[in-house]
Amino acid sequence: MLPAEGHRTALLAQDAPSAGVRARVEDLLADRARALLRADRAALLAGVAPAARPAQEQAAARVAAVPFSAVEYRISAVTEPGPDGRLVVTAGLAHRLRGADEHPAVLSRRLTFDRTPDGWLLSADEPDGSAALWDLGEVKVAWGKRSLVLGLDSAEELAGLAAVADRAVPAVSELWGEDWPGRLLVLTPATESQFARMLDVTAGSYQGIAAVTVAAGGEPAATPADRIMVNPEAFRGLSDLGRQVVVTHEATHVATRAATRSWTPLWLSEGVADYTGYRGAGRTARQIAPELARDIAAGRVPTALPTDADFAAGSPGIAQAYEQAWLACEMIARGFGPQRLVALYRAVGSMGDPARLESVLRAELGLDLPGFTKAWVAELVRQLRR
Incomplete structure (x- = not known):
C-alpha cells in the first residue's frame, strides 16, 4: 500500500x-x-x-x-x-x-x-522519458459520474469528454460484466506533439490515431494503472458517434485488461474493442469498414487474419486491419451470440500458450483456424462486395 x-x-x-x-x-x-x-x-x-x-x-x-x-x-x-x-x-x-x-x-x-x-x-x-500532462501545460479537471478527465483544453471540452466517457462505461459493462473498476481516467493534451511526448515517441508516430490506452507501470505489476490518452487533433475531427466509438473502444481495453495476455492476438483484442464500440450504433458493415469495402470491390480480398504487425502505428493498411478485426468479432457475436465472443476472449487469455489458439477456437466455436478464416473471408465478401 x-x-x-x-x-x-x-x-x-x-x-x-x-x-x-x-x-x-x-x-x-x-x-x-x-x-x-x-x-x-x-x-x-x-x-x-x-x-x-x-x-x-x-x-x-x-x-x-x-x-x-x-x-x-x-x-x-x-x-x-x-x-x-x-x-x-x-x-x-x-x-x-x-x-x-x-x-x-x-x-x-x-x-x-x-x-x-x-x-x-x-x-x-x-x-x-514520457512527459507527465503537467509538464506540458496547466492541468484542468472534469469530474464525471464514472470518469475523471485531466486535460489542457477548455473546461467545456473536458466536460464533453467526461460525458462521452460516462456513456462508455455502462456500454462496456453491459457486454463484459461488472468485474472491472467501472471508472475511466482520461488524459488529453492540447496538441498532437504533446500527445507524442506523453507516449515518448517521435512526433507524427500516432498521426490519425484518436486515442490509446496506456497501462502505466507501477505496483502491483499485474494490475497496471490504465490511462486513456486522447490525441486531441485526431479526436476533434471525429463526429459525435466517432468520439463515442473511440472512447468505448478504449474503455473495452480497460475492462478486459485482466483477460488480455501477451499471446492474445491483436485481431481479437482490437476486434472486440471495436465490436463493443460499434455495438448498437445502427451502422452497416460498409459504413464501419469503408476501406476494406473498397479493397474488396477492387478484388483485393484478404486471405488471412491481420497479424499483430498490421496494427502498428503508421503501418500501411492499418485501417483495413481494424476493420477486418471488427468483422471477425462481429461474425462471432452474430453467429454464436455476444457472450460466446466474451467466452472466447477469456478462454484465449487463459490458454497460456499461443499454440493452443487452434484448440480454443475448436472448443468455443467448433472451427479450426483454417475453417474460421475461410468463414471470415466469405463473410467479408458477403457483407462488403457491392
Whole structure:
C-alpha cells in the first residue's frame, strides 16, 4: 500500500555521494511529495534554488489542480556532483489520482539539485522519458459520474469528454460484466506533439490515431494503472458517434485488461474493442469498414487474419486491419451470440500458450483456424462486395 505522504527512500546507487547529501536529497523529495499531495505551492517552492524559482513557480501552477491521493519519489540513482556542482537524481514519481487509481502509477523523473549557501536545493524536476500532462501545460479537471478527465483544453471540452466517457462505461459493462473498476481516467493534451511526448515517441508516430490506452507501470505489476490518452487533433475531427466509438473502444481495453495476455492476438483484442464500440450504433458493415469495402470491390480480398504487425502505428493498411478485426468479432457475436465472443476472449487469455489458439477456437466455436478464416473471408465478401 502506497503511503498517503512521501517518505524518505533508500538510495540505490552504490557510488552515490555522502550519507549526509543522500539524506538531504531524500528529505527534499519527501517534502516535495507532501507539497504535491496537498497542492501547497509555498511548501513546493521552499526547497527550490533561487535561480530556479521562476520556472518552478510556473511548474507549481501547472500541477496545482491535479487531484493526487498519494505521492512518493522513489530514488533509483544519484550521480556524483559534476564540475558545475550539480547533483542529478533519477527517481520514479509514484502517484495515485483520487477517484481513479487503486494502485500507484510511476513516471520516471530526472531531478537536478544545486549546491547553494543554504545547502542542496532543487533546480529542475523533468521527465526522464514520457512527459507527465503537467509538464506540458496547466492541468484542468472534469469530474464525471464514472470518469475523471485531466486535460489542457477548455473546461467545456473536458466536460464533453467526461460525458462521452460516462456513456462508455455502462456500454462496456453491459457486454463484459461488472468485474472491472467501472471508472475511466482520461488524459488529453492540447496538441498532437504533446500527445507524442506523453507516449515518448517521435512526433507524427500516432498521426490519425484518436486515442490509446496506456497501462502505466507501477505496483502491483499485474494490475497496471490504465490511462486513456486522447490525441486531441485526431479526436476533434471525429463526429459525435466517432468520439463515442473511440472512447468505448478504449474503455473495452480497460475492462478486459485482466483477460488480455501477451499471446492474445491483436485481431481479437482490437476486434472486440471495436465490436463493443460499434455495438448498437445502427451502422452497416460498409459504413464501419469503408476501406476494406473498397479493397474488396477492387478484388483485393484478404486471405488471412491481420497479424499483430498490421496494427502498428503508421503501418500501411492499418485501417483495413481494424476493420477486418471488427468483422471477425462481429461474425462471432452474430453467429454464436455476444457472450460466446466474451467466452472466447477469456478462454484465449487463459490458454497460456499461443499454440493452443487452434484448440480454443475448436472448443468455443467448433472451427479450426483454417475453417474460421475461410468463414471470415466469405463473410467479408458477403457483407462488403457491392
